[in-house]
Amino acid sequence: xxxxxxxxxxxxxxxxxxxxxxxxxxxxxxxxxxxxxxxxxxxxxxxxxxxxxxxxxxxxxxxxxxxxxxxxxxxxxxxxxxxxxxxxxxxxxxxxxxxxxxxxxxxxxxxxxxxxxxxxxxxxxxxxxxxxxxxxxxxxxxxxxxxxxxxxxxxxxxxxxxxxxxxxxxxxxxxxxxxxxxxxxxxxxxxxxxxxxxxxxxxxxxxxxxxxxxxxxxxxxxxxxxxxxxxxxxxxxxxxxxxxxxxxxxxxxxxxxxx
Amino acid sequence: xxxxxxxxxxxxxxxxxxxxxxxxxxxxxxxxxxxxxxxxxxxxxxxxxxxxxxxxxxxxxxxxxxxxxxxxxxxxxxxxxxxxxxxxxxxxxxxxxxxxxxxxxxxxxxxxxxxxxxxxxxxxxxxxxxxxxxxxxxxxxxxxxxxxxxxxxxxxxxxxxxxxxxxxxxxxxxxxxxxxxxxxxxxxxxxxxxxxxxxxxxxxxxxxxxxxxxxxxxxxxxxxxxxxxxxxxxxxxxxxxxxxxxxxxxxxxxxxxxx
Numbered sequence: 174x175x176x177x178x179x180x181x182x183x184x185x186x187x188x189x190x191x192x193x194x195x196x197x198x199x200x201x202x203x204x205x206x207x208x209x210x211x212x213x214x215x216x217x218x219x220x221x222x223x224x225x226x227x228x229x230x231x232x233x234x235x236x237x238x239x240x241x242x243x244x245x246x247x248x249x250x251x252x253x254x255x256x257x258x259x260x261x262x263x264x265x266x267x268x269x270x271x272x273x274x275x276x277x278x279x280x281x282x283x284x285x286x287x288x289x290x291x292x293x294x295x296x297x298x299x300x301x302x303x304x305x306x307x308x309x310x311x312x313x314x315x316x317x318x319x320x321x322x323x324x325x326x327x328x329x330x331x332x333x334x335x336x337x338x339x340x341x342x343x344x345x346x347x348x349x350x351x352x353x354x355x356x357x358x359x360x361x362x363x364x365x366x367x368x369x370x371x372x373x374x375x376x377x378x379x380x381x382x383x384x385x386x387x388x389x390x391x392x393x394x395x396x397x398x399x400x401x402x403x404x405x406x407x408x409x410x411x412x413x414x415x416x417x418x419x420x421x422x423x424x425x426x427x428x429x430x431x432x
Numbered sequence: 433x434x435x436x437x438x439x440x441x442x443x444x445x446x447x448x449x450x451x452x453x454x455x456x457x458x459x460x461x462x463x464x465x466x467x468x469x470x471x472x473x474x475x476x477x478x479x480x481x482x483x484x485x486x487x488x489x490x491x492x493x494x495x496x497x498x499x500x501x502x503x504x505x506x507x508x509x510x511x512x513x514x515x516x517x518x519x520x521x522x523x524x525x526x527x528x529x530x531x532x533x534x535x536x537x538x539x540x541x542x543x544x545x546x547x548x549x550x551x552x553x554x555x556x557x558x559x560x561x562x563x564x565x566x567x568x569x570x571x572x573x574x575x576x577x578x579x580x581x582x583x584x585x586x587x588x589x590x591x592x593x594x595x596x597x598x599x600x601x602x603x604x605x606x607x608x609x610x611x612x613x614x615x616x617x618x619x620x621x622x623x624x625x626x627x628x629x630x631x632x633x634x635x636x637x638x639x640x641x642x643x644x645x646x647x648x649x650x651x652x653x654x655x656x657x658x659x660x661x662x663x664x665x666x667x668x669x670x671x672x673x674x675x676x677x678x679x680x681x682x683x684x685x686x687x688x689x690x691x
Contacts, residue, residue, distance in 0.1 A: 221481030
């Protein structure tokens with residue numbers, strides 16, 4: 174493992190090592206440090222914070238990115254971070270980057286997102302970590318404005334830093350660099366998926382379901398990530414892994430005496 | 433779907449529909465309402481908040497639990513909640529229960545846990561949800577003390593209720609009812625897995641890895657779930673899905689102007 178004077182950056186994503194989004198992230202991050210890429214060998218969207226404990230994990234060297242040490246991993250995005258850190262680097266990197274995701278991970282989507290779970294895993298290990306997502310699901314999505322904002326965010330990080338117990342959830346709206354209005358620091362919007370299941374029959378007459386649904390924004394606040402994206406801004410939400418609802422503790426104390 | 437006067441309770445787990453823990457939960461919850469069980473058809477530990485979006489999901493009626501409507505699902509614990517709510521019940525249940533997990537889900541394990549992700553999914557839908565875990569991985573673990581505490585928690589819930597935007601992470605220590613000292617309302621402990629990968633060779637000489645490691649408690653506080661469990665108490669952590677690190681927003685505001 175080459176350890177120069179430049180920061181060591183570990184990169185993953187959840188769309189797989191050959192996705193356009195990770196290529197865009199690699200290109201944007203390259204000037205900032207030594208890159209190690211460990212990314213899933215197949216799409217892993219919606220994997221959340223899953224880890225592989227019932228199956229062995231495979232790791233194979235990839236030649237997709239010239240000059241960049243890269244590995245394809247059979248596991249989840251969180252597995253990729255753990256393998257990159259504990260097996261390949263054998264130390265904590267200076268920075269973890271995840272993405273650029275094909276599709277936005279704003280609001281409660283942060284919980285389903287493999288991209289953001291990789292960044293949250295980094296925070297759990299005390300490593301500054303940033304997840305990037307572009308609000309465009311098209312396979313030929315244009316990542317050039319997103320790359321510009323990756324650079325801006327990395328510059329801000331190396332100048333100012335942030336508390337490594339959190340990670341950043343960066344969502345970039347669809348559009349050109351001149352269409353996007355700037356960066357807003359935001360709160361996670363309160364929204365949810367009104368899910369539906371599309372029921373079909375297979376060739377044997379047995380039922381199966383596809384998960385589908387509509388996203389419902391329930392939040393009236395003007396300082397959320399969903400609101401910023403709608404207004405044409407890049408949203409950054411400082412994201413933590415302490416899920417304790419501190420304000421609810423006192424309300425539950427009487428349960429201690431319930432018989 | 434039978435809709436009587438009793439509360440409608442939706443039950444899942446992550447160890448699979450035939451695990452001892454879900455049988456114990458079903459038995460303990462039965463006096464409290466009409467049960468609908470939708471649980472994975474195979475173990476899904478460590479699946480976190482994963483959802484199945486690239487594969488169809490199968491659902492098959494199970495006769496494992498007499499008098500109880502039960503389904504085995506090919507998907508994740510979160511899929512089970514979504515299918516139970518949106519496809520089978522066609523309405524929100526009054527309560528979601530998940531578990532009883534074989535093994536504890538205290539501290540940061542809440543993020544990896546399929547059991548707790550099912551409960552968090554319930555909270556995201558505004559349904560009061562409780563995840564139960566027993567700190568015993570043994571296949572012949574004794575769930576009788578855990579069942580007693582499931583009853584106590586359900587009694588407290590039906591008497592007092594709680595804010596449905598949170599869910600409860602209930603961990604029960606190993607031991608008999610007389611050994612366990614009671615219930616403590618707690619905070620999620622700050623701890624992490626110092627992961628290692630065990631590298632092996634398959635029959636073709638190719639490498640593969642098993643994820644392993646040691647759990648490191650970094651928290652000195654006396655009011656955490658890990659501390660309560662060590663002292664012999666059942667821990668209850670009110671758990672939220674808003675991951676915003678509110679106290680970090682002001683520190684990042686200057687990033688909005690970074691060029």
